[in-house]
Amino acid sequence: MSKKRKIINWTFVGLMSALFIMSAIMKLMAGADAEIAVNFVKWGLEGKLMLIGMGELIAAILFLIPRTSSLGVLLLSAHLGGAIATHMEHGEMFIPQAVMLLLVWVANYLRNPEMLSSFFQKDTN
Template sequence: MNTKTRNIIGWVLTAILAFAFIASASMKLTGGEQAAKGAAGFGISLATLKMLGVIEIVSILLFIIPRTGMLGLLLLSAYLGGAIATHLEHHLPITAPVVLQCLLWITATIRFPELSQRLSGKVSTVK
């Protein structure tokens, strides 16, 4: 796959992730009645729910910006790990956070070639 195709695919996947995280964060930040009921089911206060929305927005913005993309990747991975654990604790399906986590890592390996080199063990050493 050439560089141009790789860049296009990386940015399209990034846009899909951005849409998903921003939509989720906006539901948390607007704090509607349905969001409050869902948070109460998890034992989360409305203030904590809004903080989670802010964390989502900041993390996805860091992921979108190429210079801070790896930091955003780590923050989003940690966030989704917490989401998976919370879903497991409350006996809910983990499909959505697992799919997002997989899509996040696929996108990151496409956008950041150094990450795919490290994960595959093909790191060149400079002497």
């Protein structure tokens, strides 16, 4: 991988990870009257803020570390899939979560292009 591509990749992965880490910290530090806590109650997820925040934090850290980035992508995909489904269920806009999901996959593809290699292998049967 060229030096320029590495810099672009680390910048992109770093920004995405920072976004998820900040989001997780906001969830973990939110009080009962915080807007996010009120939204979680509205979505039927009362009492799940800490659990979801910890899951998001762990997924973001795994995504940031190159050796564990594949697991991080899977966990962030599950997290964002849940966010998309929740927003759709309540008639809310889900496009930002879908864009973030796409960006997670693009960031990991830039770091690890062989992640999609199984889609492009010729069948030997």
